[in-house]
Amino acid sequence: MVRRRGAAAAGTSLVVAALALTGCAQGTGDDGADADFSADEAPSGELSIMGFGTGDEIGEVRYDRAVQDLEGVDVRLSEGELDIQAFLSAVASGNPPDLVYANRDQIGTFASRDAILPLDECVDAESVDMDAFVDTAVEQVTFDGSVYGIPEFNQVQVTMANADLLSAAGLTIEDVNGSDRDAVTAANEALMRTDGGTLSVIGFDSKLPEFLPLWAKSVGADLLSEDGRTAQLDAPEVVESLEWAVGIYDAQGGFPAVKTYRDSADFFGAGNQFATGVLGAMPMEQWYINVLNESSPDAPMAFDAVRTPDGDAIAFASGSAWAVPRGSENPAAACRFARLMTETDAWVQAAQARADARAQDGLVFTGVLTGNEDADEQIRDDLVPDDAPQPWKDAIDAMYEANDATFALPANPADNEFETAWQDAVNRVLNGQQEPADALAQAQDEAQKALDDAWAQWDEEG
Numbered sequence: 001m002v003r004r005r006g007a008a009a010a011g012t013s014l015v016v017a018a019l020a021l022t023g024c025a026q027g028t029g030d031d032g033a034d035a036d037f038s039a040d041e042a043p044s045g046e047l048s049i050m051g052f053g054t055g056d057e058i059g060e061v062r063y064d065r066a067v068q069d070l071e072g073v074d075v076r077l078s079e080g081e082l083d084i085q086a087f088l089s090a091v092a093s094g095n096p097p098d099l100v101y102a103n104r105d106q107i108g109t110f111a112s113r114d115a116i117l118p119l120d121e122c123v124d125a126e127s128v129d130m131d132a133f134v135d136t137a138v139e140q141v142t143f144d145g146s147v148y149g150i151p152e153f154n155q156v157q158v159t160m161a162n163a164d165l166l167s168a169a170g171l172t173i174e175d176v177n178g179s180d181r182d183a184v185t186a187a188n189e190a191l192m193r194t195d196g197g198t199l200s201v202i203g204f205d206s207k208l209p210e211f212l213p214l215w216a217k218s219v220g221a222d223l224l225s226e227d228g229r230t231a232q233l234d235a236p237e238v239v240e241s242l243e244w245a246v247g248i249y250d251a252q253g254g255f256p257a258v259k260t261y262r263d264s265a266d267f268f269g270a271g272n273q274f275a276t277g278v279l280g281a282m283p284m285e286q287w288y289i290n291v292l293n294e295s296s297p298d299a300p301m302a303f304d305a306v307r308t309p310d311g312d313a314i315a316f317a318s319g320s321a322w323a324v325p326r327g328s329e330n331p332a333a334a335c336r337f338a339r340l341m342t343e344t345d346a347w348v349q350a351a352q353a354r355a356d357a358r359a360q361d362g363l364v365f366t367g368v369l370t371g372n373e374d375a376d377e378q379i380r381d382d383l384v385p386d387d388a389p390q391p392w393k394d395a396i397d398a399m400y401e402a403n404d405a406t407f408a409l410p411a412n413p414a415d416n417e418f419e420t421a422w423q424d425a426v427n428r429v430l431n432g433q434q435e436p437a438d439a440l441a442q443a444q445d446e447a448q449k450a451l452d453d454a455w456a457q458w459d460e461e462g
Helices: 009-022 057-069 084-092 104-112 120-125 135-140 163-168 181-191 212-218 236-250 255-263 287-295 331-342 344-360 373-382 392-403 415-430 436-461
Strands: 045-050 073-078 099-103 150-155 157-162 193-195 198-204 279-285 301-305 318-323
Touching: 045 084, 045 331, 057 073, 057 331, 057 344, 099 104, 099 331, 104 135, 104 318, 104 415, 104 436, 120 331, 135 150, 135 318, 150 331, 157 163, 157 287, 157 392, 163 181, 163 279, 163 301, 181 198, 181 236, 181 279, 198 255, 212 236, 212 415, 236 255, 236 415, 236 436, 279 287, 287 392, 301 392, 318 331, 331 344, 344 373, 373 392, 415 436
Parallel strands: 045 073, 045 099, 198 279
Antiparallel strands: 099 318, 150 318, 157 279, 157 301, 193 198
């Protein structure tokens, strides 16, 4: 399973600080002509990779396959989540890794800092079919008209709920899927419980600060303009969405009380909130379906997509991407490796390994979202069981429906500063420091300044 990096604003601030401290060249507008992505013969030499780990069969199978295909290349893997400061410092010092595995929402900033290369020639050299990837994933790695990353994995939100708690309150999954905010508010109050004034059952978790973009987009508002240049954080729909999502917590004693209680749960184990009946419902990334299926397969679950007021599915997409750093000493091998890791056959083989492992353990294979639409289709058709038992059949259907209804924030040269601005605003509201309108007005000013400065530098130097 792949888990998105922590979305706390404090963590993002560290990324911004790292970007500011590295001193690497910014926005030169270089077309990458100093990198030769073609290999007249089979690639050779060393290939150093930063930010990727083979923690499960989905990673292991694809990695082993790529290494085998790159016979003659000494692949050296630095496992673990990408250390932004270490990476950018390595680029600035002229000693970068040959290939880096990053979150897609970092690609625009890396590109504008001249830390990674445009990959248009890589795509041509390796005949990478960019049309095979999810559109929103490609948009996230496309900056100023050039592709800077080869995307993989797609993470989307699914509504998850405890079916027994819903039934006891006279509710259904439709009452908590987001399609009717008044219904969610009422369901939250019906599901929540307190014991001696202390929260004992969380009714609904609106998952702030991470999911503000989801709630805003569900009523038609984008936090950032399509061209990535104009912040729209103070739009009425964004303010209203934040007010509603914060109100969900206020009805339960405030965000600190909810967070403290939810953090005490055995989130990845058999004592998770759903299995122990202490959480009514929440939107959550689809990888948690697999966690629940492994750790508590008998938990009374209900699933649906997150839905708009019109009843349409919607999901805020995130994921990872392969990028080639400026100064890579083996760009041809890096490009080949990225292609091998993300092509359809690699994903299908990895998914087969997971399906076999699930079958051996008597569990349901619930699918995997690869970021490659062709692979997703083949995996679902050939490996995901049509007759999966409930509630896992509903979970699978919700996951794939959400994957067909994604949006993402466009790449821009102030990715991290922009994210910090809106997440800090949400955190100020959650901590009782500001009202939503005031917090988002401040965030609007901060985000727009960061965008204006970053784009001005890019436009001038590009």
